[in-house]
Amino acid sequence: MNNHIYLRMRSKVFVEGGTHELPNIYIATLLKNIENLGYTLAKDLLCVIKTLTPTDFEQFYFELVEALKSAIGANAIYKPMYPNFPKQVMGMDEYELYSNAIMHYLSFGTLLPEYEKDERFPLLDLTKLKVIALGNEHEFMHIFTHLVNAKTSISEIDKKTLEWFIAYYGRDIVDYLPDKITLKENIALVSKLLLEHEIFSQKQLFKYFNTSTDVLRLAVCLSDGDISLATNTRFRSFKRAERRLLLALLEQCNHIEEDMITYKGQWIRLGERIHPGEYYKKYPNTYKSFQILRDNKKIETFNSKVEKALLYNNSEHAVHLLKRKPGEFARRLDHLLRISHTDCHMILSKFKNVANQVSSTVLLQVMAHFKNRNTHSDIRVFFPKGNVGKAYSIPNELPDIDQTTCQEVVKICEGVLINKYMEKDTLGHVYIDKRLKNYIVPFSQRSANKSLKTIVRGSKIHLHEAAKTIRSFIYWKEAKDSTTDIDLSAVMYDSKWHYIEHISYTHLKSDTYKACHSGDIVSAPHGASEFIDLDIESVRQYGGRYIVLSVNSFSQHKLSELPECFMGWMTRECPNSGEIYEPKTVQNKIDITSQTLISIPIIIDVIDNKIIWTDLSLTHHPFWCNNIEGNQKGMILIGKAMTNFAKPSLYDLFMLHAMARGKLCYNIDEADTIFSIDRGVTPFDNDIIISEYL
Incomplete structure (x- = not known):
């Protein structure tokens, strides 16, 4: 279990070396088999493994392969309705697709069309292998410390990780407990x-x-x-x-x-x-x-006093009260500045006096808010706390605030944050990857689903230029004693979020956009899978920009009720080569455990060539069915929200740290501290970021 956690969090394992000398055939077999999963091992790790006994090597091998297969979804058996997808679906006429679907539905999922699987040409895509490095127990134990020291809410899988550490290490865990938990x-x-x-x-x-x-x-x-x-x-x-x-x-x-x-x-x-x-x-x-x-005795609380002052636009009294709770002062700063026509200077002066008592997480969010305060958007988006990844939106009717005032708020927050970070250890020469501007600071991971690479909502992942086709996939197992129908769908919109096309069980292919679905399976007693291929250039060429991927529970089971349900995507240059599911081409995989009927894991932006990580749920569905056609309004709102996200980026955060306790350098090989997407501290090191940099 420990290496399962270490792999997920750091792409590392730790192994106790021995005195044996394994024959090279063992190492070659290991490398060959994990290469098929898209992984390889670092040289120092191989040197340690080579000293294991055959028995210890066998244990390590099976544990590693099991963890990797689970991480990318390769432990499932994929049998789509059309075994020669995508070429087979694109070549079939609408009548045959329709009649096959009707036969399947009328048999309640027991009958599938019978087609002989053709021999597929070997995978032509060149894939970059992910390297697993050698770790150590000291670093591994600090994963526990980082999670306990988190400044923002952690995900369910991280909570289970804390539980495992305490159960496994018992009283020894006390040495890794902080005196204060924030x-x-x-x-x-x-x-x-x-x-x-x-x-x-x-x-x-x-x-x-x-x-x-x-x-x-x-x-x-x-x-x-x-x-x-x-x-x-x-x-x-x-x-x-x-x-x-x-x-x-x-x-x-x-x-x-x-x-x-x-x-x-x-x-x-x-x-x-x-x-x-x-x-x-x-x-x-x-x-x-x-x-x-x-006894229902009336208590005049702090909040009620503040609300009363704000109701009567008494900003001076509200500020007097809020000085007692600087964090609340920061959260209400926008409201105070809106209702004050003459006292903005007084409000900012009082806020500046107490800003050093505000948590860094709140200051970062206030700073980002006022940087973008007068950027006009049709909607305002809120993410309520709780264990369900939901987003609410309302019309943006906020009046502008004087730009000089907004800049002053940003200056105050930035100054306080730099002073806070100066109290930490020096970073030396610091290299910051500009691509980190695409990754959002992890302020709340409470409702985040487990994924191969943990990413924060609103972050944007660059698609490789050679990726011509995005192949998304879902796999699920049936709920106990109940037929379960889960649907994978994709909806295409133009740059203004006008609908242009969709691919789902109601529409299996689009010749114009070169997109197709592998066939709708409505029952999964032994597990079921569906795939959608999307040709990026075709969508771009015919006026599309955004593609929203969604997972819908047609049978009205909450996605969290299923024994297993996950979604992922692959990038393919030659979609008809290799198997339909090729482990080494998997870019990411996310477990779908939403306590809702609809999950929207990602949005593809074909113009910017990026994947936008959403990991959100729709809480309402049409009374007559749960499908793409019925969920358009909610999907568009989520799409607009996630593509106009005004949150601080990791680049902003790390730049503040560099200003406070380091010196910027532009040669990564000369840096003492590296912030990048693939070296040093990365966007996927959430536990480190929420513990040491917030």
Whole structure:
């Protein structure tokens, strides 16, 4: 399991060397087999492997191959409806395609058209192998430290990684625990795991908890609920020791009831489980706070005072209040500047005085917001917190703010960030790859799905110029005792997001755009797969720009309910050569685990020659069916949102660090610190970025 994690996070493995001398045939066999998966091994790793005994080598070999196959989807058996795709589909007439589909549907997925599979010409595409390097246990253990030290929310797969580390290393993990955990959700998760494995005593946890909301998250986590608190939790019955712990943690907090009001309903339900009345003498403040909640006594909270001041456009009083909570001040800065016609200088002056108390993640987002504040866009996009990757949009009706004022906000944020980063260790000579402008800073990965390469929503991946065809694919397994129909679809739009064509189960091919679908399979008792080929030049030539790929659950099963469901894409120069699924041509693969019926993993921009990583879900679907035709409006909104993303890039972030604690250089081989897409710190090193650079 440890090398599974190390491969996913760093493209590395660590191996304990031996004193044996393996025959070369072992190494040659290993290299040949993983080359077919698109990988090879670094020289220093090969030197270590060569010292293993045959038994140890065999164990390493099977673990490595299993991990690589799982990462790229090569552990599945792909049997599309048309075995000679894409040439076969493009050569068939509409009548034959239609009649085959009807026969399949009427048999409830049990009958498939029978075609003999032709011998396929060997793969003509030249592929660049991905190198697996030699790692060490010290670096591997720091993956745990980085995830615990995260400044922003982490994904479900990262939470499972933390769980594995604590379960596997037990008490030894204490050496890698920080004294302070910044991310509130991590406080709850790590505390729960430490308690479950009896690694920490209850008293040792007290240093991590400061507010009543921290305690609520722990109670939610102990009940396997949503620690983002975006949804309500059904609390379990707590053991007496757990009840005393929660009450004791609450008692040490200040302003308990004021914080409780935000999640009043959840606190009342929690109170019914932990019975604060039984311990009213030992924890009097906690008991009093629960009584205030239950009796519906009015509490004038900090937020209510601020809202009242803003309602009456009293910016001076609002600023006076917000100085107490600089983070909230930063988040409301736009509103304050909009309602103030004469006091902008006062607002900026007060904000500047407290900006150094604002977290770097908030400052980065405020800086990016005001850099693009007066850039006119039709819509404003919001990504609500929670475990589902959703996006909401509203018409952009915000009035402009004076550009000089916007520039002053940017200057304040930039200055404070540089001062914060100057406190860190020097970076020496720094090389920053300009291509990092295409990658977004990872502010929230809470709802991110597991993927071969972890990428942040809105980031843009350059397509190789030689890539003539994008072949997307899905594979899924049926939900238990229930026929499951998952559909892969592609919709093409022009540069203004006007619809021009689609490829789906309702329309298997387009001669104009040289696009085709491998056939709609509606049942997957043993697993099923679908493919779509898209000829990039044809779409470009006939006025297309954006292609939205989507995964739709026609059978109304939530995608998270399936035993297995993933989507990926390959780039092919010669699409009729090689097998339909060729592991070495897979560019990325994403596990689809959305708690919805519709997932939009990527958008292809054929003009800029980039893949836009979306990893988003649509939460609503037509009442009559779930398909491309019915989901146009939602897809266009998501498309517009993701192609007009005003978020700070990794280039911006790393440039601030270089300004604060390094010296820029333009020769990568002369750099002490490298930020690039394939060397040094890369966009795929999310744990390092959210721990050390935010």
